[in-house]
Amino acid sequence: MDESDVGPAPEAVASRAKDRSPWNWLLFVPIVVPLLTPLFNRETPRLFGFPAFYWLQFAFILLGVGTTTLVYQMTKKRG
Template identity: 40%
Template sequence: MKSRLKFSLLSLPIAAGLAVPFYNRATPTLGGWPFFYWWQTACVLAGALLTGAAYWLDERKALGAESHSARPDEGRAE
């Protein structure tokens, strides 16, 4: 389930950037910027945030796996 979520997080900005017919227009403008430019800027920012979220989920999973694996010398009384 989590790998599907990570895949979705990584593929959303790529799909949004490749949907050229959707954003290949000048209107509406935002602060004088045509739609094309602020859509691309938003895709870059969203891509950075979603990649960070996927990394965070992966690290959290890796840390959880390390804490659940017992070391061979653990539990022995000396």
């Protein structure tokens, strides 16, 4: 822990390169879709008695989980 640690450590710089990835752009999908209310502000079709407004927003949770999992797996440091 001496003063020379202040500069960018080589391993940190290497991990920086791995932090950037085109996969990250996918994260915008589950951010934008749940905010487009005209897309899901409707009564039909109902699913198990749930109006579309409700079950579609539950489905967006799965969209969010799917996307973050995919991005995590694709950008994970290997080795």
